[in-house]
Amino acid sequence: MTLPRTAATFAPPVMEARRWLEGVAFSDEKPLLNVSQAAPVDPPPVALRQHIADTALNVAEAHLYGPVLGLPELRAEVASQWSAAYGGEISPAQVAITSGCNQAFCTAISALADQGDEVILPTPWYFNHKMWLDMMGLTSVALSTNAALLPDPDVAEALITPRTRAIVLVTPNNPGGVEYPADLVAAFYALAKRHGIKLIIDETYRDFDSRPDAPHTLFGDPDWSKTLIQLYSFSKAYRLTGHRVGAMVADTSLLAGGEKFLDTVTICPNQLGQHAAFWGMRNLGQWLAGERAEILDRRAAITANMPRLTPQGWRLMGVGAYFAYLEHPFEMPSDKLAPALVRDHHILCLPGTMFMPKTDPAGKKQLRIAFANVDRDGIATLFKRLSQARY
The missing domain is CATH 3.40.640.10 (Type I PLP-dependent aspartate aminotransferase-like (Major domain))
Structure with a gap:
């Protein structure tokens, strides 16, 4: 039987990542940092x-x-x-x-x-x-x-x-x-x-x-x-x-x-x-200029926090707009690492394997961070948790 065209592609990555939250208990002391989706969560002004x-x-x-x-x-x-x-x-x-x-x-x-x-x-x-x-x-x-x-x-x-x-x-x-x-x-x-x-x-x-x-x-x-x-x-x-x-x-x-x-x-x-x-x-226009300034400040915060990770072998491959793209230092491939980060460090991000052909091994070393909904303090917390990761 011929399969439908939708069978030719993969499941929606953001929806797949949300399933990693099932069975994980978060707390006020260590809440979930959701840096998986590039969309503002606040309503319009x-x-x-x-x-x-x-x-x-x-x-x-x-x-x-x-x-x-x-x-x-x-x-x-x-x-x-x-x-x-x-x-x-x-x-x-x-x-x-x-x-x-x-x-x-x-x-x-x-x-x-x-x-x-x-x-x-x-x-x-x-x-x-x-x-x-x-x-x-x-x-x-x-x-x-x-x-x-x-x-x-x-x-x-x-x-x-x-x-x-x-x-x-x-x-x-x-x-x-x-x-x-x-x-x-x-x-x-x-x-x-x-x-x-x-x-x-x-x-x-x-x-x-x-x-x-x-x-x-x-x-x-x-x-x-x-x-x-x-x-x-x-x-x-x-x-x-x-x-x-x-x-x-x-x-x-x-x-x-x-x-x-x-x-x-x-x-x-x-x-x-x-x-x-x-x-x-x-x-x-003026309001949007303020939104842009805030995003650029968060981008600067990503760069400022990277020295916490570089001694461990992390590398910032790209940063701008809503995203930071990181190379991680672990032997564990990113499609296994990302769910582990949810479980162990309460970080939800997407693995590079979701953005690369299956034949390209580079995706296994990469993670995407979407920081539009994480302020400077949240970014500092994110990098602190990443610095504690050992796999």
Whole structure:
């Protein structure tokens, strides 16, 4: 009997990790430090929640079907703000609103590729990207990164075949945290353009990039839409994870194909979430700047605490946005180590094996820490507990 496509991939990693909590007793003296998921646990700011409530009460059409590609005013706002931020020309017709950034990725791939095609993913990869490619019957071609978790365009070029449809970059990176330099992103863009394939850049964490200027200048190319697809999430910026609002910026012909996918899957994005995202873009710039400053301070706290671990052989491979990616010093593989850390030290994090091909042994030496919901004191506690680990 032929198995369904969903059988071709692994179980959702975050859900799997939560099962490690079963049977473990935590206490007030030693509570669980959950650094497994890259999502804010706090609700949106009060002003935004009030706007959502007002919209729910007073905007009747917010409860009805809306345009498949999203509210026109939100598409226009993204186009306007992105054009200013990246120094390029983006039209509202080149913006689609999706039910989260994951759906933006699924939409892009569905409009681009057919069964048996190939997509290049730098490793460690974002596991939901790999899962969707598996379920689409596509081949994920692993692109190894260097010691700083940066991919090499020359190595990527050697992986391109007639079946290659896209290269995917995530910056700031999930799971590695690293911010890809603008010249590196430009080199990948030139590579994709030269070979007539797409460069998909997932910028879910762009609001927490440490650089004051635009992270790349690709939208400055008048022909950007022939090569570039950019993905974004409103969830992290405005704490709208439960409302599922993302965006895709791409050529209008690709969005026409994507519209077929979106109409079949969700018909339209969440209306209340879209109204919230639009209001947030218009009114929460100063608040978001404060959120960014807090995340950058926690990033600094990760770096400041690393000397507690380096004498034992730990190594900080990457840090940025919501993530720190660590190499551990133990013989125990990370898929065994991560559950042990829950049991022995009350730390829930994800093993590198969840972000790497099974054939790549490097994942067994790696752990991902998602620190968006752990303040400076919590980070200090995390590193104290890690320093006590012996396996």
